[in-house]
Amino acid sequence: MRKIDTIKDNGFFLPTLKYKELMILEYMDNNPDTTQKELGKAIGAATSMINAYIDEYEMNGYVRREYITSKKVKYHVTPKGQKRKNYLNVTYIQELMDLHKLAKAGVEEFLKRVSQKGFHSILLYGAGEVAEIILNVVNNTEDIDMKVQAIVDDDLEKRGTELLGYPVISKVDIKKYEHDGVMVSSYTFENIIRSHLLQMGYEDEKIIQFFGEWE
Incomplete structure (x- = not known):
């Protein structure tokens, strides 16, 4: 099972719905045998909320559930889900770049004052x-x-x-x-x-x- 960063690892970012969606789709894509409990732990949400999210993603055509047994489920991110994940990734990277520019500008301003x-x-x-x-x-x-x-x-x-x-x-x-x-x-x-x-x-x-x- 591939380990990816969890919401708890990101101390400066609020877990918005879009960010949770990206994390869930990414986690599922890399760990199709995951459980809702593991997903909940990864994004810091209750299992009941994870089930609601998955229901929504399945309804939107982003995820397909494959029932191995009555209790064991394998999650598949569909082509439409991949497209959605790519969009969320690009949006997330753009926002990170904007934050990086803002933070860098603050350091630049301080160093300019020092040199002056x-x-x-x-x-x-x-x-x-x-x-x-x-x-x-x-x-x-x-x-x-x-x-x-x-x-x-x-x-x-x-x-x-x-x-x-x-x-x-x-x-x-x-x-x-x-x-x-x-x-x-x-x-x-x-x-x-x-x-x-x-x-x-x-x-x-x-x-x-x-x-x-x-x-």
Whole structure:
């Protein structure tokens, strides 16, 4: 049985009827021997609601039920159902792209404000997903006058490696790089990282907090 993402995995999206329909059709298509209980778990709905959804999809010609026994059913997504699933997929991807553009615009605006303050050469502190996002925006936005020199991280396993081609270094190596400031690219450890930098004698006005208050 192929595992696919469930509604519970998507913390930022409300489970609309269209999204539930897409999830059910996708799940059925990959797992025709599934049960209504499994479908309910996948989309976070009661079994009674799943039955109602399937009745509707069957009435619309999207799904056909094959009764193996009186209790065992195999679900088949029909050609019409495939067409419907493809439409829902395209619509879903388009909405994700719109959300991505909105989120990217917010990061771009922040980085532009930072560069306008004179931070044109920076180090990132925190070699994780946030750093990847910042690097992608910096590298793919022409009007951001900023260059990342390296990424600082306290994880021994990350040091000496690279993130998107940028070296991951120790905080003791910060002074080896000519830079205007350090941008803290960690949400969980933001305050701890700031404290470490201050304890090292790093200038407070050169610490840029991506998630905290900064002007």
